[in-house]
Amino acid sequence: MVVTLEDVARHAKVSKAAASVVLSGKISNIGVSEATRQRIQKAAADLRYHPNAMARGLNRVRLDTLGVSFGPMTPENVLSDSYSFAVLKGILNVALGAGYNVTHFNKPWRDTRQSAAGFRDQGLDGFLIVAPDPQSDIAAGLTELGIPIVVISSASDEHRAPSVDVDNVMGVRLALEHLLELGHRRIAHLTFHNQQFDMRTRMEGFRAVMAEAGIGTPPEYVPKCWGCDVERAFYLQTRSVLSLPEPPTAILAGSDWIALRIIEAASDLGVRVPKQLSVVGFDDTPDAALSEPPLTTIRQPLIAMGQEAARMLIALVEGEHVENATRWFEPSLIVRGSTAPPL
Amino acid sequence: MVVTLEDVARHAKVSKAAASVVLSGKISNIGVSEATRQRIQKAAADLRYHPNAMARGLNRVRLDTLGVSFGPMTPENVLSDSYSFAVLKGILNVALGAGYNVTHFNKPWRDTRQSAAGFRDQGLDGFLIVAPDPQSDIAAGLTELGIPIVVISSASDEHRAPSVDVDNVMGVRLALEHLLELGHRRIAHLTFHNQQFDMRTRMEGFRAVMAEAGIGTPPEYVPKCWGCDVERAFYLQTRSVLSLPEPPTAILAGSDWIALRIIEAASDLGVRVPKQLSVVGFDDTPDAALSEPPLTTIRQPLIAMGQEAARMLIALVEGEHVENATRWFEPSLIVRGSTAPPL
DNA sequence: TTGAAAGCGCTAACAA
DNA sequence: TTGTTAGCGCTTTCAA
Numbered sequence: 001m002v003v004t005l006e007d008v009a010r011h012a013k014v015s016k017a018a019a020s021v022v023l024s025g026k027i028s029n030i031g032v033s034e035a036t037r038q039r040i041q042k043a044a045a046d047l048r049y050h051p052n053a054m055a056r057g058l059n060r061v062r063l064d065t066l067g068v069s070f071g072p073m074t075p076e077n078v079l080s081d082s083y084s085f086a087v088l089k090g091i092l093n094v095a096l097g098a099g100y101n102v103t104h105f106n107k108p109w110r111d112t113r114q115s116a117a118g119f120r121d122q123g124l125d126g127f128l129i130v131a132p133d134p135q136s137d138i139a140a141g142l143t144e145l146g147i148p149i150v151v152i153s154s155a156s157d158e159h160r161a162p163s164v165d166v167d168n169v170m171g172v173r174l175a176l177e178h179l180l181e182l183g184h185r186r187i188a189h190l191t192f193h194n195q196q197f198d199m200r201t202r203m204e205g206f207r208a209v210m211a212e213a214g215i216g217t218p219p220e221y222v223p224k225c226w227g228c229d230v231e232r233a234f235y236l237q238t239r240s241v242l243s244l245p246e247p248p249t250a251i252l253a254g255s256d257w258i259a260l261r262i263i264e265a266a267s268d269l270g271v272r273v274p275k276q277l278s279v280v281g282f283d284d285t286p287d288a289a290l291s292e293p294p295l296t297t298i299r300q301p302l303i304a305m306g307q308e309a310a311r312m313l314i315a316l317v318e319g320e321h322v323e324n325a326t327r328w329f330e331p332s333l334i335v336r337g338s339t340a341p342p343l
Numbered sequence: 344m345v346v347t348l349e350d351v352a353r354h355a356k357v358s359k360a361a362a363s364v365v366l367s368g369k370i371s372n373i374g375v376s377e378a379t380r381q382r383i384q385k386a387a388a389d390l391r392y393h394p395n396a397m398a399r400g401l402n403r404v405r406l407d408t409l410g411v412s413f414g415p416m417t418p419e420n421v422l423s424d425s426y427s428f429a430v431l432k433g434i435l436n437v438a439l440g441a442g443y444n445v446t447h448f449n450k451p452w453r454d455t456r457q458s459a460a461g462f463r464d465q466g467l468d469g470f471l472i473v474a475p476d477p478q479s480d481i482a483a484g485l486t487e488l489g490i491p492i493v494v495i496s497s498a499s500d501e502h503r504a505p506s507v508d509v510d511n512v513m514g515v516r517l518a519l520e521h522l523l524e525l526g527h528r529r530i531a532h533l534t535f536h537n538q539q540f541d542m543r544t545r546m547e548g549f550r551a552v553m554a555e556a557g558i559g560t561p562p563e564y565v566p567k568c569w570g571c572d573v574e575r576a577f578y579l580q581t582r583s584v585l586s587l588p589e590p591p592t593a594i595l596a597g598s599d600w601i602a603l604r605i606i607e608a609a610s611d612l613g614v615r616v617p618k619q620l621s622v623v624g625f626d627d628t629p630d631a632a633l634s635e636p637p638l639t640t641i642r643q644p645l646i647a648m649g650q651e652a653a654r655m656l657i658a659l660v661e662g663e664h665v666e667n668a669t670r671w672f673e674p675s676l677i678v679r680g681s682t683a684p685p686l
Numbered sequence: 687t688t689g690a691a692a693g694c695g696c697t698a699a700c701a702a
Numbered sequence: 703t704t705g706t707t708a709g710c711g712c713t714t715t716c717a718a
Binding site: 002003048050051052053054055057058065085088089092095096099100101102103104105106114115117118120121122123286289290 | 345346391393394395396397398400401408428431432435438439442443444445446447448449457458460461463464465466629632633
């Protein structure tokens with residue numbers, strides 16, 4: 001029923017070893033004459049032989065399969081995560097094109113350095129870690145085990161791994177310059193106050209650029225909401241900044257998803273966007289163009305980033321040297337309908 | 344370095360067999376006292392044991408990994424394929440949520456029944472086949488090998504497998520009724536003339552519904568373009584129908600992708616959509632809303648279809664009975680800006 | 687240049 | 703209730 005190497009070998013009247021060497025196309029110290037090579041290949045073709053991936057993997061042989069693990073994207077919110085899907089497009093585009101399979105590795109996201117071995121035991125050749133949870137040192141763990149990884153959207157040195165990221169500060173600068181040019185001075189920043197590297201960098205960038213512009217950042221313009229219900233968080237924050245004695249005329253959101261929540265909240269509160277309130281997102285996920293009004297945002301070249309990350313990982317897996325550093329991608333400003341001069 | 348079952352067994356002073364049974368949580372005819380069970384579990388935890396997936400797979404054990412294979416989507420066009428990505432969202436949503444990994448299986452799409460064994464030898468538990476190439480009888484091959492599969496968007500009986508699909512004829516009917524109501528009578532249908540099941544069904548539906556409405560379908564209104572360059576095909580077809588003595592006032596496209604090509608072509612040819620020409624798509628991929636003008640189209644509940652397919656496959660893998668039949672999903676008409684009454 | 691044999695880490699049938 | 707043993711299909715070292 002199942003054709004094995006042994007069948008091929010018997011058919012070609014050679015040993016399993018010879019058949020293995022020929023069929024796996026390895027350069028080995030064991031020589032095989034052209035004639036037997038032909039015999040073996042013919043036998044394999046005749047019998048429709050397919051090597052068993054598990055058996056190969058057991059010998060720690062490359063399986064041509066890359067793992068991809070998405071950060072704090074729980075199964076529940078995978079539906080709303082156009083960000084990850086854009087990156088995934090890039091990844092699949094180059095990985096499948098290069099002859100690799102790619103598997104979505106389903107692991108609880110609390111996973112840390114300790115569970116890196118669990119990743120290894122999947123037998124995959126390498127991993128792409130997209131926007132890892134800041135609490136997780138899984139990346140460092142994988143690196144220590146000698147498993148090739150590339151980190152996407154979290155250019156922290158602590159991962160000890162090559163990574164790909166967008167220049168977050170430049171993105172924030174682009175957004176704020178746009179707002180400043182429109183005449184805004186009272187600008188708030190609504191974001192997740194977790195330690196996710198990109199989010200934190202954007203927040204720091206926000207403070208720095210505002211300071212440069214000679215405008216301070218009052219703490220209530222960057223409200224926190226620790227431990228509050230994620231679904232309601234940005235509704236609450238929007239309401240809170242808007243009811244300040246000196247409410248902001250514009251809000252820079254930490255991501256498109258957040259920006260969309262803000263626009264919804266504003267609409268609920270009877271505040272018109274962009275007339276009474278300008279909103280700028282970050283990411284330019286496909287959803288951004290579909291909102292009402294369409295979102296002005298900072299575009300990350302997500303597909304290109306996914307492609308590059310996959311290329312880097314493949315190079316790593318194939319034994320090439322890859323600089324343990326971050327490849328930075330330039331963001332750009334996409335002006336759509338959610339920004340206007342202040343009243 | 345690598346902790347194996349043997350290490351755990353030694354540590355807990357039991358046999359590998361006992362350890363295996365306890366750790367894999369199987370109900371087996373081999374009994375284990377509560378005390379040793381505890382010892383084993385403690386040893387595993389202490390040593391941070393992780394079972395090796397390859398070794399398990401070699402014994403034909405379920406690996407909790409589903410394969411997904413996209414139809415005629417070559418690596419090059421994965422970038423433009425929002426259709427497959429919408430389905431993928433649904434698949435990942437339920438599969439990851441149910442604790443399965445999912446791997447994108449990279450195989451040349453000419454694959455036929457003969458290469459089904461190659462799929463099997465990946466050691467995956469089952470496959471989701473999305474929009475298989477009509478030439479390929481891979482689905483039937485997999486079924487013959489006893490590998491669970493679910494086919495998406497190709498409800499042909501020949502697959503001999505459960506499947507999930509949209510009611511294509513109903514979709515076409517919805518589209519044509521809309522056009523008819525607007526007052527159109529000269530309606531063309533531009534599509535791929537391959538044997539892909541859904542495409543063929545839509546074309547047959549088109550002819551049938553037009554006939555019902557008492558309007559014939561002249562052959563030049565459903566032009567073919569065998570073997571011509573895919574990139575140019577719909578530009579050429581659009582130009583050809585538009586230069587007919589009696590040009591159509593509306594075109595039903597076989598898919599959104601085609602509709603978008605038609606709109607581009609019309610724009611190149613100086614024909615205004617929807618003023619001079621109405622265009623209706625099929626699928627409602629995310630791109631549809633972004634075109635200029637936004638596309639009127641038939642929505643398929645792609646995410647729900649992906650979800651249902653994954654649910655069916657998981658049931659199959661877990662040994663439940665699943666009817667070898669198609670689950671039909673209802674399409675709906677989404678009216679946007681690419682349709683208007685004829686001049 | 688070829689063949690025999692020893693594992694890779696696990697599961698499951700069989701003895702004890 | 704426990705332990706022993708024989709593979710699963712492949713790669714690779716070592717001897718012939």
